[in-house]
Amino acid sequence: MMTAAGHRGIVCCTDRVAAAIEELQFTLGEGPCIDAFHRGPVLLDDLAGSGHLGRDPWPMFTAAAFASGARALFAFPLQVGAVRIGAFDLYRDQPGPLDETQLGIALTFADELAVTILRDRSPGVSIPWPADGSSSHAEVHQASGILSVQLGMSVEDAFVWLRARAFASGRPVVDLAHEVVNSTDPNGIERRGTDDETR
Amino acid sequence: MTRPAEPPIRHRPGSGSRERQLADVFVTLADTLVADFDVLEVLDVLVRACVDTLGSTAAGLLLGDQRGQLRVMAASAESSRLLEVFQIQNDEGPCLDCFRTRQPVSVPDLSIAVGQWPRFVPVAVASGFRSVHALPMRLRDTTIGALNLFHGDEVALTVEELRVAQALADTATIGILQQRALQSSNLMAEQLQTALNSRVAIEQAKGVLAATGGLDMEQAFQALRRHARDHNLRLSDLAREIATGTTDVAAILGPRA
Numbered sequence: 001m002m003t004a005a006g007h008r009g010i011v012c013c014t015d016r017v018a019a020a021i022e023e024l025q026f027t028l029g030e031g032p033c034i035d036a037f038h039r040g041p042v043l044l045d046d047l048a049g050s051g052h053l054g055r056d057p058w059p060m061f062t063a064a065a066f067a068s069g070a071r072a073l074f075a076f077p078l079q080v081g082a083v084r085i086g087a088f089d090l091y092r093d094q095p096g097p098l099d100e101t102q103l104g105i106a107l108t109f110a111d112e113l114a115v116t117i118l119r120d121r122s123p124g125v126s127i128p129w130p131a132d133g134s135s136s137h138a139e140v141h142q143a144s145g146i147l148s149v150q151l152g153m154s155v156e157d158a159f160v161w162l163r164a165r166a167f168a169s170g171r172p173v174v175d176l177a178h179e180v181v182n183s184t185d186p187n188g189i190e191r192r193g194t195d196d197e198t199r
Numbered sequence: 200m201t202r203p204a205e206p207p208i209r210h211r212p213g214s215g216s217r218e219r220q221l222a223d224v225f226v227t228l229a230d231t232l233v234a235d236f237d238v239l240e241v242l243d244v245l246v247r248a249c250v251d252t253l254g255s256t257a258a259g260l261l262l263g264d265q266r267g268q269l270r271v272m273a274a275s276a277e278s279s280r281l282l283e284v285f286q287i288q289n290d291e292g293p294c295l296d297c298f299r300t301r302q303p304v305s306v307p308d309l310s311i312a313v314g315q316w317p318r319f320v321p322v323a324v325a326s327g328f329r330s331v332h333a334l335p336m337r338l339r340d341t342t343i344g345a346l347n348l349f350h351g352d353e354v355a356l357t358v359e360e361l362r363v364a365q366a367l368a369d370t371a372t373i374g375i376l377q378q379r380a381l382q383s384s385n386l387m388a389e390q391l392q393t394a395l396n397s398r399v400a401i402e403q404a405k406g407v408l409a410a411t412g413g414l415d416m417e418q419a420f421q422a423l424r425r426h427a428r429d430h431n432l433r434l435s436d437l438a439r440e441i442a443t444g445t446t447d448v449a450a451i452l453g454p455r456a
Contacts (some may be wrong), residue, residue, distance in 0.1 A: 040393030081399030082442030097445035145406020
């Protein structure tokens with residue numbers, strides 16, 4: 001399921017239960033996916049239980065999702081900082097939490113999915129690039145902000161531009177981002193000498 | 200190397216005892232920990248409190264992102280260079296060791312630790328640091344991150360100072376996880392991820408402000424924080440508005456002093 005500002009639409013589902021879950025949220029206007037889009041991940045181990053420690057966030061949705069066969073639901077936002085793209089849901093037909101490894105995989109998948117969607121909807125970027133995990137580096141996001149001003153585009157397009165540029169020139173995104181940040185830093189020129197020594 | 204019996208003077212004469220400073224810190228935190236508070240504001244207060252009460256040259260806070268990385272969440276100064284000293288510890292360094300072992304790590308003399316951390320030590324030393332301490336941010340069986348304290352001279356924090364630092368780290372942990380999360384690993388993951396994403400929005404906003412105003416990253420963060428405080432806005436919300444272009448950046452940069 002993908003949610004863009006104001007527009008909601010289901011992009012793809014793996015089976016009928018997943019489709020039903022997304023349809024429900026779309027129809028009712030409530031559910032974990034919608035909350036995940038606006039805030040952060042929503043992890044529900046057991047749809048039958050009280051779930052969220054007394055929170056009863058979506059009374060209509062929860063009952064209907066249970067009836068369609070879901071027992072646990074995990075919703076992850078697709079976002080890069082301020083850039084919100086959508087969310088994706090995982091469901092289970094048995095109750096139970098995601099373990100640490102599964103959670104890590106789901107979060108990593110959400111990160112890469114967000115980047116892929118941004119890339120594919122960005123005009124003028126045709127080269128696919130492999131996953132590189134660079135989204136965990138602060139300078140990549142600082143550089144996106146800087147480039148958005150310098151190139152007169154949105155932060156999300158600047159983020160894509162940076163990665164496309166790095167990939168096309170065969171350089172790590174992190175290195176290119178570092179260069180962008182230092183080139184605009186008013187102290188960058190005098191600092192660059194010592195930076196080289198330490199890197 | 201340990202510090203001589205007579206510690207270097209770290210506090211301004213007449214600035215009051217550490218107890219009073221700590222009391223001030225906790226009053227400030229109580230003010231910050233209101234309903235719907237911004238986690239990143241609390242962490243910002245905390246790292247600055249470490250510098251003030253423990254005489255640290257710099258303080259930073261790293262969190263595990265549940266994807267296998269340590270990420271910088273707050274720093275007493277926001278220069279790219281300092282953030283790098285913290286961030287490199289995702290690969291090696293006292294913060295990573297502290298995070299993995301769940302135990303405090305004290306390195307009073309960095310120069311003899313270069314064999315232990317061949318990449319981290321040169322970066323830290325080049326930034327003017329001579330000693331480092333790392334304290335775990337723990338909640339029961341889980342470690343969510345580490346608090347990192349740097350000093351510009353060779354310093355071994357006393358047991359009492361380490362206790363103060365740990366109290367600050369524990370407060371940060373509670374701030375991130377919020378009280379209701381104490382009982383659920385799901386809620387912990389939800390809070391952590393939300394805080395991590397807010398931090399990314401702050402980096403994006405710093406970039407926008409830096410490029411628009413010709414500022415470095417520290418100045419950009421100061422402008423962001425000042426505007427949030429002056430207008431009673433949450434730091435994270437303001438950062439999002441700046442990054443998505445839904446607020447007037449010129450008003451935030453204001454007339455240059």
